[in-house]
Amino acid sequence: MMAEVHLFRAALRDLSRPKRLMAAGFVCIVPPLLVLLVRIARPASGMAPLRYNFATTFLGFGFVLPILAAVFATGAIRDEVEQRTIAYLLTRPIARWRILWPRFASAVLAVAMGMAICLVLCAVSAWGPVGVTTAPLVRDLEIAAVGAGVYCAFFLMLAAIINRALLVGLLFAFGWESWVPNMPGSFQRMSIATYLRVLAPHSLPEAETMDVLRMLNALAPQTISQATAWTTVICVTALALAVAFAAFSMREYLPQEDEG
Amino acid sequence: MITLHHASRWYGHVLGVNDVSCTISAGITTLLGPNGAGKTTLIRLITGQLRPTTGSVAVLGERPFANPRVYAKIGYCPEGEGIYEDLTARQMVGLLAALSGMSGRALRDHVQHVLELTGIAESADRRIAGYSKGMRQRVKLAQAIVHEPEVLILDEPLNGLDPVGRREIAQLLKDLGAAGKCVVVSSHILHEVEQLTRNIVVLHHGRLLAQGDLYAIRALIDAHPHRVAITTPDGRELARCLLDLPGVVSVRLDGGNEGGVEIETRDPEHFYHEFPKLVAHRRFRITAFSSPDNNLEAVFRYLVEGTS
Numbered sequence: 259m260m261a262e263v264h265l266f267r268a269a270l271r272d273l274s275r276p277k278r279l280m281a282a283g284f285v286c287i288v289p290p291l292l293v294l295l296v297r298i299a300r301p302a303s304g305m306a307p308l309r310y311n312f313a314t315t316f317l318g319f320g321f322v323l324p325i326l327a328a329v330f331a332t333g334a335i336r337d338e339v340e341q342r343t344i345a346y347l348l349t350r351p352i353a354r355w356r357i358l359w360p361r362f363a364s365a366v367l368a369v370a371m372g373m374a375i376c377l378v379l380c381a382v383s384a385w386g387p388v389g390v391t392t393a394p395l396v397r398d399l400e401i402a403a404v405g406a407g408v409y410c411a412f413f414l415m416l417a418a419i420i421n422r423a424l425l426v427g428l429l430f431a432f433g434w435e436s437w438v439p440n441m442p443g444s445f446q447r448m449s450i451a452t453y454l455r456v457l458a459p460h461s462l463p464e465a466e467t468m469d470v471l472r473m474l475n476a477l478a479p480q481t482i483s484q485a486t487a488w489t490t491v492i493c494v495t496a497l498a499l500a501v502a503f504a505a506f507s508m509r510e511y512l513p514q515e516d517e518g
Numbered sequence: 519m520i521t522l523h524h525a526s527r528w529y530g531h532v533l534g535v536n537d538v539s540c541t542i543s544a545g546i547t548t549l550l551g552p553n554g555a556g557k558t559t560l561i562r563l564i565t566g567q568l569r570p571t572t573g574s575v576a577v578l579g580e581r582p583f584a585n586p587r588v589y590a591k592i593g594y595c596p597e598g599e600g601i602y603e604d605l606t607a608r609q610m611v612g613l614l615a616a617l618s619g620m621s622g623r624a625l626r627d628h629v630q631h632v633l634e635l636t637g638i639a640e641s642a643d644r645r646i647a648g649y650s651k652g653m654r655q656r657v658k659l660a661q662a663i664v665h666e667p668e669v670l671i672l673d674e675p676l677n678g679l680d681p682v683g684r685r686e687i688a689q690l691l692k693d694l695g696a697a698g699k700c701v702v703v704s705s706h707i708l709h710e711v712e713q714l715t716r717n718i719v720v721l722h723h724g725r726l727l728a729q730g731d732l733y734a735i736r737a738l739i740d741a742h743p744h745r746v747a748i749t750t751p752d753g754r755e756l757a758r759c760l761l762d763l764p765g766v767v768s769v770r771l772d773g774g775n776e777g778g779v780e781i782e783t784r785d786p787e788h789f790y791h792e793f794p795k796l797v798a799h800r801r802f803r804i805t806a807f808s809s810p811d812n813n814l815e816a817v818f819r820y821l822v823e824g825t826s
Contacts, residue, residue, distance in 0.1 A: 346600075346614055351587070
């Protein structure tokens with residue numbers, strides 16, 4: 259267990275580099291800043307829940323969470339390969355999955371903390387200081403931690419099986435996770451964000467005009483129960499971690515330019 | 519301790535090592551070869567970072583790839599700049615010692631011991647980012663020996679060290695070899711390697727060219743007769759006598775104040791046996807005597823040239 263503690267500390271130290279912290283801080287501050295701008299532009303107090311719900315659904319859970327998870331979770335392997343330090347770890351008498359899980363845990367912690375800062379600031383930006391007690395923060399923070407776990411597991415799996423995991427991860431976060439939850443029919447079930455929205459629902463006003471997607475959704479409404487959402491999130495996390503650990507245990511990790 | 523049996527490794531269409539079979543025992547063994555010869559690939563096969571495409575690799579009787587039982591007995595010092603720059607030397611060696619199963623006081627004591635052994639104890643609490651190349655090399659060596667492995671694999675461990683540092687590390691490696699550890703050193707600094715050991719493995723274009731004792735390998739290279747250089751004021755007379763010795767294929771006289779004679783012989787053993795008798799009998803005055811191609815550099819050159 260001491261080995262894991264050492265690895266966890268080293269991984270946290272790695273994640274808390276000033277450059278990385280600044281970049282993560284910038285990403286986390288975008289939603290609350292936008293909420294603040296909207297509040298300044300339309301200061302009506304009745305709009306506060308809408309401002310908070312919009313920011314957390316689309317920017318917090320839809321943007322900050324997958325972006326942070328993609329960067330931190332893929333970094334768990336990428337950093338070691340790029341810094342050419344992975345050989346030190348892989349030639350130690352410890353099963354490879356035991357090297358990976360403390361790094362996964364540190365990534366989850368970092369993402370969850372980033373999300374916590376983002377959500378608290380969103381609440382304060384939407385309501386003012388009372389937002390801390392008014393907004394459904396406890397539930398959102400819990401689901402943010404769950405989301406950090408499932409996304410980090412997914413991106414860790416990508417990093418374990420492909421070389422350009424960060425690029426693919428960002429494409430997934432920006433593309434797939436942005437579009438698929440809004441797709442009609444059961445296709446939206448292919449997105450992690452869909453299940454997180456079920457676990458942390460935020461009511462949003464109906465649009466005055468209906469676009470094609472909304473029409474299709476109205477024709478075939480998809481309802482996912484909380485139980486299904488929990489089961490799916492837990493299964494995806496477990497499966498992604500299992501694949502990540504297995505791939506990391508089997509794969510050869512070498513910088514190609516070192517061959518000779 | 520290390521056995522490779524027809525081991526080959528390909529990177530797609532690029533050949534890393536090709537059909538290498540050899541056994542490496544306790545003591546120091548040097549892995550020699552020009553850039554791209556396959557030294558690093560061979561080391562990565564031995565340290566279980568790569569699987570052989572064909573053939574097999576065994577360390578202490580087990581396959582090394584992702585095998586913690588083998589890693590408990592292997593210490594590995596990689597080539598190149600990769601190091602945990604944000605950690606101090608003590609933290610880095612401590613982290614890797616913890617991954618080797620150490621903890622508590624034993625870990626702290628072992629870490630302190632190897633930091634002292636490698637000469638970085640005084641700077642051990644500074645971040646590695648501020649270290650010179652030589653100090654980094656010492657940290658890499660310290661982490662390789664912290665868990666007292668039976669097999670030590672060192673990829674270019676003398677790179678970046680100043681002359682004093684090289685001597686200190688070479689002495690440390692000699693001590694480890696003398697203590698019965700299997701120490702495999704990859705290097706291209708031939709004259710320093712020669713002072714470490716006579717036991718060599720020569721690779722070229724991924725193939726094993728030769729393995730064994732340096733002088734035994736030299737004796738087997740028939741294409742190049744052994745050269746012996748002798749400095750004497752009696753050059754002409756000595757040259758005439760040497761021509762009569764069996765195995766001597768050429769004699770060359772050099773000018774200069776101190777006359778020089780250089781001979782080539784295909785039977786060095788006989789030559790070294792007969793030469794002192796000849797000198798004593800004819801009372802030649804010999805002021806210098808050397809064998810310019812009975813060294814690692816010459817052997818390496820002959821072997822590599824022979825395959826080019």
